Amino acid sequence: MRHIPVTCEQREAMLRAIDRADIVDLFADVPEKVRLGRPLDLPGALGEMDLVSHVRGLADTNEPASGVVSFAGAGCYDHYVPSIVDHVLRKPEFFTAYTPYQPEVSQGTLQGIYEYQSMMCALTGMDVANASMYDGATAFAEAAMMACRVTRRRRVVCAGTVHPEWRNTLATYADAGTFDVTFAGPHAGGVIDFDGEEGVRRALEGGDVAALLLSSPNVVGNLEDLGSASTLAHEADALLVVATNPLLLGVLEAPGEAGADIVVGEGQPLGNMMSFGGPAFGFFACREAHMRHIPGRLVGRTVDVDGNDAFVLTLSTREQHIRREKATSNICSNQALCALGAAVYLCAVGREGLASTARACIAKAHYLRERLLSTGRFSAPWDTPFAHEFALAYDGEIAGMHASMLERGFLAGVPLTSIEPATPIVPDESLAESLVVFAVTEKRTRVEMDAFAEEVASL
Amino acid sequence: MTEKLSHTPGAAPSRGPRRLIFETGAPESRCVMPPALDVPDVDLGAALGGAVRVEPPVIPHVTEVEIARHYAHLASMNFGVDSGSYPLGSCTMKYNPRVNEDLARLEGFAGLHPYQPEATVQGALELMVGLADALAEVSGLPAVTLQPAAGAHGELTALMCFRAYHRDRGDVRKRVIIPDTAHGTNPATVAMCGYEVTTVPSDERGGVDLDALNSVLGTDVAAVMLTNPNTLGLFDENILEITAAAHGAGALAYCDGANLNAIMGISRPGDMGFDALHVNLHKTFSTPHGGGGPGAGPVCVVSRLAPYLPGPIPHRRTDGSYGLALPERSIGRVRSFYGNFGVLVKAYAYVRALGGEGLREVSEQAVLSANYLKERLRDTYELAYDRTCMHEFVLSGSRQKREHGVRTLDIAKRLLDHGFHPPTVYFPLIVEEALMIEPTETESLEELDRFADAMIAIAEEAKRDPELVKGAPYTTPVRRLDEAGAARNPDLRYRTEG
Amino acid sequence: MYPSDLKYDKEHEWVRVEGDVAVIGISHFAQHQLGEVVYVDLPSEGDTVSAGEAFGEIESVKSVSELYTPADGEVIKVNSALTDAPETVNEDPYGEGWMIEVKLADPSQLDGLLSAEEYEALVSEEA
Structure with missing residues (x-):
């Protein structure tokens, strides 16, 4: 059988060893009423050559951008994705590994993520970057939730110039009931309208706003006035959340320098293929003061019992497997390999x-x-x-x-x-x-x- | 391996300082530069309205050979499924077929932009519909969204749909019931949806305590959230009673699909009375874990929840073409674009390679292998629940702790010296010193026996020389870490001197 | 291990009462159960705390526990040294590892606390 190395004969021997006559006996706990009792109605198995030709056929139907x-x-x-990126990602030690919960045998993943975190901090001008989020949109929504935890408030204001899919995602997360969102705009000039009727200043009123969220460049490519946004947000004792394009940060002012408290974004431009929109990754960076509120995994540097340099998942008490319903997020799997690809990309372009x-x-x-x-x-x-x-x-x-x-x-x-x-x-x-x-x-x-x-x- | 096992504490080779990629290369080192500019250069200050970076970001400058060597070295310090057995309970670390990697990278998939015209992505949509149909058949739940990026994201998506469903019926509900064996993502997800968690205990057979469940069910309960088979590796014999009780209170029943690998083609969550299920494609459907992701967590639901699914959802039109549509009462998006498409390609290829019969054989073998291992280890370690298990089972290291002062953590670390990735430890929380073992169907009998032999040898070591086990591992790239130091003084990024 | 001049509660805090002021920390048993303490989250001076409600959190590498006060009052002093040296809670739980000082609203709320002997009996059951 495909991918099952146990032979029929061994199967019989294993059954004898556990004193069962038939595999079916192992499913005795499954009530009769919920047994399927028929074969799954799926297309028949394909050998590798047939599989390749079938799936290639589907791919060939597309006209890729x-x-x-x-x-x-x-x-x-x-x-352009440099060749070395995929060669690194194809190393089975990286892509067939699980989350690095056993640090003694996960130093490759851990150091790779630590280096990734370092690069994202450098690009964004922030102190702490996590190991990645699902994508830019969910990083954006989680930034809103983090701002609510930090400020103990429950409303955020989002600029109307943010990518509609991200606004939509933010609204879906807010609709789940833990925070509210006010969308400023639409803004006539292709950038945030600060002072108008539907502007950001008015939306920030009320003393109950946890964060102002914006994107620069925004969905139509324009750069927002981060200075004004920072002043307004901070006057309202709210955090400033800036979404940005990490590749452009090679020349663009780091949001951290412009007053951002949380910087997030879609990491796809850094060495990830378009792949119909996924998988790539979201990045998430914040100030050290808010570090214990950050969602997701963090890798830290430490030593082992012999004093050797080593890396380990740290500050884990924030996370779902320990803090459960009080966790900073429910995120468990992230997009680690995509983030590793981004680190390799950044090394390759330098x-x-x-x-x-x-x-x-x-x-x-x-x-x-x-x-x-x-x-x-x-x-x-x-x-x-x-x-x-x-x-x-x-x-x-x-x-x-x-x-x-x-x-x-x-x-x-x-x-x-x-x-x-x-x-x-x-x-x-x-x-x-x-x-x-x-x-x-x-x-x-x-x-x-x-x-x-x-x-x-x-x- | 014998030599490696002969290491005594303190005899491990000196490993020394670790070089970061930042400390490699030189300022003039280059790898891949863009072509020379063929258009007029811009005045960045003017173009960007003054928002120009003054200091270049501290990212490495290295040559390609240095990148290749650096990551080859990092890879050599990692353990993956290709390195050896990885019996991590509830994580389904099965082999990742290589051809799937090639297929996801076909230009016709990897080169697609999400906003290309629909007519140019028909093959991609057809593949997504094909995968969704297969998941619907395996789960017994007819409507599917492929958008969620991971299992926990799927849980969140489903609970958001539940919330919207109740709201549409003018029904305000406040609590979600989860058993004490639940994954941490379950209560965390419940909290993200603004619900309160009510925990229900397990009975002496390891299933949900029905009386306890009935006593906490009420009209304020939005959902009952279960994993079945549960995290003890047991199929809940009362599953129909449980889902019926939930429905009786007007609540919905959610199935965490982490353990779907046990029941494909054998029993379907939809037939058990569940209203929704998330599927971890990176577990059951063999897509690689990537050191923590990307995964994919499609959600399958009953018809009455279909209108609430996040969209857009790919579908087949009557003329045979494929399109994307937003369900009528959709909760909206849970992320950008359509999901982790590249992961979906790999899962689709897996389903097509195995077919329905192949998937059932996967589950049968996974369950047989777990029961076989359990039988081999039952005399050496305490068995948390002495029942036929599904694809995983939970041992307790409490005997070793009581008799020799050797804890489950020590046993796990010692397994590393024997060449195995340890099982999931200290989970589920209700089993003292838990070792949760999931061999998966892709381990050979020889490998299962080697693992059992190693576990038995470690139990012997715990008796003869407990200090040896407590000091493990000795043969790994690094030994036990100062995790307290890491948390007390977090060093989360490279800093240049000064 | 359980100084007799202190009072204890079932959540494993100890209390040293000095007039209408209570100094609060966690017991030897609690710090031992937690393992290496890596972080202590305490309230600010001037905050009010209430009996039965969490006033802070204490973390080890892989666990987190809430800290409770047995009585209502106002926080008048906080052991800020624990921010940089949380391990003090392990090393000296009854001395330098103290956490907060509370000006009690109603000292009689402490009447139900356990003596060292009673507390020791309680933890020997749990251990």
């Missing part, structure tokens, strides 16, 4: 490579935006600082343009309305319906961008 000239982003990015990759993305995005504006088919809804992603208004029917460009080998960004369509990002509905979000990574070339601009102009 990685195979075309893609400008799709909005939370998932087509960056300090300079990360900065020049980020710089290349930003320069190319600015180039593409100019090129698209020069076609006359696009207009700029705002003139706001952005990094490697931006939104433009298209003067025609978006779906048709998108489809035509795909036929020509281009994935023409992400139409804003295709991201959780019911969630308004800007108050002007007709503007919202005309917006396309373009992301540019270091993989895109000038030739591709020129060709894209020319083709789209010719439609």
